[in-house]
Each structure stands twice: as structure tokens, then as C-alpha cells.
Amino acid sequence: xxxxxxxxxxxxxxxxxxxxxxxxxxxxxxxxxxxxxxxxxxxxxxxxxxxxxxxxxxxxxxxxxxxxxxxxxxxxxxxxxxxxxxxxxxxxxxxxxxxxxxxxxxxxxxxxxxxxxxxxxxxxxxxxxxxxxxxxxxxxxxxxxxxxxxxxxxxxxxxxxxxxxxxxxxxxxxxxxxxxxxxxxxxxxxxxxxxxxxxxxxxxxxxxxxxxxxxxxxxxxxxxxxxxxxxxxxxxxxxxxxxxxxxxxxxxxxxxxxxxxxxxxxxxxxxxxxxxxxxxxxxxxxxxxxxxxxxxxxxx
Amino acid sequence: xxxxxxxxxxxxxxxxxxxxxxxxxxxxxxxxxxxxxxxxxxxxxxxxxxxxxxxxxxxxxxxxxxxxxxxxxxxxxxxxxxxxxxxxxxxxxxxxxxxxxxxxxxxxxxxxxxxxxxxxxxxxxxxxxxxxxxxxxxxxxxxxxxxxxxxx
Numbered sequence: 318x319x320x321x322x323x324x325x326x327x328x329x330x331x332x333x334x335x336x337x338x339x340x341x342x343x344x345x346x347x348x349x350x351x352x353x354x355x356x357x358x359x360x361x362x363x364x365x366x367x368x369x370x371x372x373x374x375x376x377x378x379x380x381x382x383x384x385x386x387x388x389x390x391x392x393x394x395x396x397x398x399x400x401x402x403x404x405x406x407x408x409x410x411x412x413x414x415x416x417x418x419x420x421x422x423x424x425x426x427x428x429x430x431x432x433x434x435x436x437x438x439x440x441x442x443x444x445x446x447x448x449x450x451x452x453x454x455x456x457x458x459x460x461x462x463x464x465x466x467x468x469x470x471x472x473x474x475x476x477x478x479x480x481x482x483x484x485x486x487x488x489x490x491x492x493x494x495x496x497x498x499x500x501x502x503x504x505x506x507x508x509x510x511x512x513x514x515x516x517x518x519x520x521x522x523x524x525x526x527x528x529x530x531x532x533x534x535x536x537x538x539x540x541x542x543x544x545x546x547x548x549x550x551x552x553x554x555x556x557x558x559x560x561x562x563x564x565x566x567x568x569x570x571x572x573x574x575x576x577x578x579x580x581x582x583x584x585x586x587x588x589x590x591x592x593x594x595x596x597x598x599x600x601x602x603x604x605x606x607x608x609x610x611x612x613x614x615x616x617x
Numbered sequence: 618x619x620x621x622x623x624x625x626x627x628x629x630x631x632x633x634x635x636x637x638x639x640x641x642x643x644x645x646x647x648x649x650x651x652x653x654x655x656x657x658x659x660x661x662x663x664x665x666x667x668x669x670x671x672x673x674x675x676x677x678x679x680x681x682x683x684x685x686x687x688x689x690x691x692x693x694x695x696x697x698x699x700x701x702x703x704x705x706x707x708x709x710x711x712x713x714x715x716x717x718x719x720x721x722x723x724x725x726x727x728x729x730x731x732x733x734x735x736x737x738x739x740x741x742x743x744x745x746x747x748x749x750x751x752x753x754x755x756x757x758x759x760x761x762x763x764x765x766x767x768x769x
Contacts (some may be wrong), residue, residue: 325623596648
């Protein structure tokens with residue numbers, strides 16, 4: 318009984334519809350702008366020999382779609398993202414956005430390579446597909462003139478995003494232990510990774526938007542490399558603690574944010590598209606209250 | 618919130634968490650679920666990657682031209698191209714690499730004719746495999762080998 322209460326308290330404690338609505342606006346807007354970076358239609362021009370279906374494309378033997386189909390689906394997808402952000406026919410838009418995000422990214426990754434930052438987007442889309450996120454700050458709410466009361470309906474999607482987000486980092490930490498063991502953090506492994514990346518990117522293989530001053534600084538200080546490697550592994554393995562209280566959440570989310578910015582500067586891995594996911598960790602109703610209070614004080 | 622809805626959401630939570638955690642613990646990939654194993658290996662070993670090079674005639678002298686941008690390797694970016702070649706080889710589909718690369722060179726020529734890029738006219742092209750060993754203070758030793766060469 319006590320366990321059931323705890324489960325209920327964690328997932329279904331009441332929260333303001335505005336919190337989830339702001340997350341919806343920021344997440345779908347972010348995904349829309351990210352969608353502009355990649356032209357899915359260009360992949361229809363890839364030689365057929367590179368077609369290597371993954372995930373459900375492989376499971377159900379789905380053939381490569383035609384250029385026209387990809388074009389139509391991309392337009393529909395972007396429209397669904399805009400509609401979801403504005404909260405216009407929110408439920409339908411979110412379902413379409415989730416299905417098309419999965420379909421288009423699986424098509425994209427069926428060419429023999431994989432970029433990890435976009436997987437989280439698709440998982441979040443699949444979660445929001447079942448969420449009532451259009452109850453506030455949406456065209457739907459404005460049209461129906463309905464005011465929703467705080468409910469558990471607006472809590473579980475945010476908590477679910479926390480779970481998949483922290484499990485992503487936990488998985489990365491676990492993979493390091495599985496593939497290399499503790500020596501990933503205790504040996505000169507980090508220096509080797511830095512050397513590899515500086516060399517690899519200098520050969521024009523990756524698109525780098527920052528200079529190699531930072532990785533060189535780390536390379537010159539073995540203790541800094543060692544410390545950052547231990548830090549990365551510890552933060553990744555401890556990441557599930559964000560689910561156990563406000564203080565660990567605050568500390569770990571700040572650490573993970575610092576780690577991601579650090580990885581971008583030192584290893585050139587661009588995590589910027591993922592930054593929008595931090596929206597799910599901010600206490601929006603409190604921020605809005607503070608802003609209102611501030612405005613009142615300013616007016617007085 | 619109704620009890621029925623709570624049961625449904627709890628089921629959804631269980632499915633999502635099990636899938637995410639399952640791939641985290643046991644490894645593997647099934648998009649969008651992943652073990653996020655990037656940079657998890659030891660980099661002591663030799664790193665390997667692939668590039669496509671064109672051979673260009675410059676006043677009777679043959680020069681190398683690197684396909685180092687997406688506009689030349691369209692639709693691949695250099696890193697994606699290297700990963701795709703590696704993946705083909707890992708899956709034992711070496712025979713599809715040569716027609717695949719020929720297809721990319723065809724794309725290059727077609728896009729050049731349409732003035733979609735400013736790359737030079739190629740005479741020949743080759744797929745090069747790079748093997749780099751990182752040797753501590755000594756830096757990297759770089760060895761490259763032509764996997765195959767094609768003529769236009």
C-alpha cells in the first residue's frame with residue numbers, strides 16, 4: 318500500500334497544466350528548428366547500395382520510400398510540429414508528430430550510420446503522444462475557453478521524460494563499464510580519445526564549430542583529463558538519482574549540462590539540439606509567478 | 618485522474634522504462650532505443666576510417682582532390698560516409714561498396730553539371746582506408762591504403 322502511494326505520489330501528484338504546456342511549446346519548437354537542419358529528401362538520392370534498414374524498417378522488411386513520399390511526409394511532419402507547438406488540434410498533431418518523427422529518423426539512419434542526439438527526441442515525442450499537453454497556452458484551450466485544474470495528467474509526462482533522459486546517460490556510463498571497464502576513467506583513455514578527435518576532425522571528417530584550444534589544454538594537463546574522465550563516468554552512473562529528490566536533481570542536471578557543454582568544446586560532439594530537453598526540468602509555474610511578482614513590484 | 622487512465626499510464630511507463638533500461642543494460646540498438654555506446658571503447662587500438670579521393674588533371678600533373686564536404690559526397694557528410702562504408706564491411710557486404718561509391722561519384726558529376734557545387738572535373742577516384750595508431754607522447758602514426766580505384 319505504501320509502495321502504491323509512493324508510485325502515485327511520484328507520477329500522479331497534481332501539477333499545473335501550464336508547466337507541461339510550456340514544455341510542449343519549447344520542445345516542439347526546438348524539434349521544428351532541428352528538423353530544418355536535415356533534409357530527409359536528399360537521402361532519396363543516396364545510392365541504393367548504401368540502404369541498410371534498421372529498427373522496424375528491418376523488422377518488417379520495409380523498402381526504401383520514394384523521394385516524393387519522403388517530401389510529403391517531411392512537410393506533414395513539420396506541420397505537425399508547428400501545430401503541436403501552438404497547441405492546434407494538439408492530440409492529433411502530437412500523434413502525427415510521434416509517428417512521423419519515428420518513421421523519418423529511422424529512414425535517415427537506415428544508411429549505415431547513427432547520431433545519438435536525435436533518439437531522445439523521438440522517445441519524447443512517443444511520450445507526449447499520450448499526454449494532455451494542450452490544456453493551457455494553446456489554440457485549443459483558447460478556442461474551447463476551458464480552464465483546466467491542476468492534475469496528475471500534467472505530471473507523469475514530465476516525470477517520464479526525466480526517466481528516459483537520465484537513463485540515456487546511465488546507459489552511456491554502463492556502456493563504458495561494459496566495453497572498457499573502470500580503466501575507461503582511470504587510464505590515459507581520455508587523452509587517447511582527445512588525440513583521436515583532434516586528429517580525426519583535422520582530417521576534415523567531422524564538422525567542428527569550435528577551435529582545438531580546449532582539447533589541447535586538456536591534453537597538456539593529464540590530471541585534468543583524468544579528473545574529467547572520472548567526473549563524466551560518475552555523473553553518468555549517478556544520473557538516475559535525479560529521480561530521488563530536488564537537491565540531487567538540481568546538482569546532477571547542472572553537472573550533466575556542464576558535461577554536455579564540455580563535450581562540445583573538448584570533444585567537438587554537438588549536443589546543442591538536445592538542450593531543449595532541459596525545459597522539462599525547469600519549474601515553469603514558479604518562474605511565471607516570479608515574473609508576475611516582479612512586474613507588479615516594478616509597476617508599484 | 619481516473620483509475621483506468623492511471624493503469625494505462627503505469628503500463629506505458631513500465632514499457633518505456635523497460636525498453637530504455639533493457640537496451641542500457643544488455644546493449645544493442647533498435648531505434649529509438651539505444652545503449653548509447655559512443656566513446657565507450659578503449660582508444661588505445663588503431664582507429665580506422667575511410668575517405669573518397671578524386672584525381673584531377675592540373676596542367677598535365679595529377680592532383681588529389683578530397684571529397685571532404687557534403688556537397689561533394691552528397692547526401693553523405695564525410696563522417697557519415699566513413700561510418701556507412703565501415704558498416705557495409707562489418708556486415709560482410711564488401712561487394713556493395715564499389716557500386717555504392719560509383720553511385721556517389723555519379724551524383725558528384727550530375728550535381729557538377731547542374732552547377733550545384735564548384736568541385737573540379739575528375740579523371741579517376743579512389744576509396745582510401747586510413748589506419749591511425751595513437752602512441753602516447755609520440756602522437757599518431759598514420760597509414761593509408763587505397764582500397765580500390767575507378768576511372769571515369
